[in-house]
Amino acid sequence: MKKLIFIIILGVVAACSNSETTDPNAETKVLNSVTLNDAQFESAKIATGKLEEKLISSTIKVNGKIDVPPQNLVSVSVPLGGYLESTKLLPGMHLNKGEVIAVLQDQQYIQLQQDYLITKSKLELAELDFKRQKDLNQSKASSDKSFQQARSEYQSMKITLSALAEKLRLININPNTLNENNLSKNIRLTAPFDGFVSKVNFNIGKYVNPTDVLFELVDPRDIHLNLKVFEKDLIQLTVGQKLYAYSNSQPDKKFKCEIILISQDITSDRTAEVHCHFEKYDKTLLPGMYMNAEIELKNLLSLAVEEKSVVNFEGANYLFIKTAKNTFEMREVKLGNSENGWVEVVNKEKFNNQQIVTDGAYALLMTLKNESEE
Structure with missing residues (x-):
């Protein structure tokens, strides 16, 4: 019985030992440094350089909505x-x-037209009477009072007719073409x-x-885009600066705009309004529509590397740094804006005065991956 118990314990120990040596969940150390022999170095065609100062234009993305100035919003009554x-x-x-x-x-429209035509007829009669009284007065055949009454009646009728004509114009009726046959x-x-x-x-x-x-x-001739821009970016904007706006529903359809006014009023969320004018009106642009915009800022002097120097591994970007002869270390890099094959290095303090691999970075990445898998 004792012999049987000893054999069982021995088997359990052996099983535990085998489990420890073949655990598939054991962590594999990920390498971030690679050393090449001379043949590998020659084959990879490695070249190095340092961060360089380059003029790189940057773009900020903002949003806002289409607005209409008060003078372009018309109430019809x-x-x-x-x-x-x-x-x-x-x-x-x-x-x-x-x-x-x-x-x-409405019946008052008919009444107004009627009043106009009747007054017009009375004015013709008053004009004839005025001319007759004028001639009689000059020949001393009538009194001054009769002449003055005729003149007053004629002038009153002219005033009344003129006022009625303006009322007709207010309701889009042309008094010059109105007659007894076209009342409406x-x-x-x-x-x-x-x-x-x-x-x-x-x-x-x-x-x-x-x-x-x-x-x-x-009136769409002066609809504009009202953007919200953070305070820190305002200093880089100027009146007359160009930008492109687009909607969420049609991100590929870009509308060229120009900045016409930069507000000096900073809100509690540290933004200010930037008003932009659309260079070309489009029927799909409606007041209240939310828009996104990309504003290209002035060229800034930035420390940068060539885009071919950057390798991507497991969702992150890296640069290779030469640390010794034929030895290179992979360091994560934070990238900014890019232009003409160069990309800004945001965390530049990690790469200042370092020898950065400019050619052969991908070959180093492949070598490093192979060594990690072995």
Whole structure:
């Protein structure tokens, strides 16, 4: 029995020993340094250099929304109230200047036209009487009082007719073409410019007062982009600077803009408004639409390396540094902006005065990976 227990214990110890030597979860040390023999060094065609100062333009990404200055947002009302008989407008609809946007009707429109035509007829009679009284007065055939009354009546009629004509023009009726054969109970409102509809506030059949706003129209000739830019970036922006804006739904469709105003008012979140003008209007640009923008800043002198010096391994970027003869160490690098084959090194303090591999970095990475796997 004792002999059997001893054999079992011996077997357990042996099993534990084998488990320790074949554990698949044991960590493998990742190498970050590689040494080449002379033949490998010659084959890899290694060349080294240092960080170099290069002028690299940088780009900041900001966001904002399309806005309309007050003078380009027009509220449409009617000077004389009436019932809305018809309209085809919908928010977002595009309009052409002179296009009929609404038809209203009311009996006061007929009354105004009637008053104008009657006054016009009376004015003709008053003018004839005035001329007759003038001739009679000059020949002493009538009194001065009669002449003065005729002149006063004639002038009053002229004033009344002129006032009625202006009222007709307010409701888009041309007094010069109005006659007894073309009186209408309807008036037509037309678009004052090429633009689009922002709001529609009334439905057909509803009475519209002179103080009511029927529609809100947007004149797109001066819509602009209102961007939020952080305080630290404002110093690098200037009026007249160009940028490109795009929407989330169409990121590949870029709209060229120009900075027209930089606000000096810093908000609590340390941003300021930067107003930009679209160089070319597009019908898809609507007030309130959120936009992204890329602003290219001035060229800045930065410490940089050639892009071919950088290798990517497991999602991170690295540079190889020469630490001894044929020996190279892989160090992680933080990259900034790039231009013309050069890329800015953000954590430059790790690479100052170091011999950086400029040619053959990929060959070193392959050698390092092979050694790590062995």
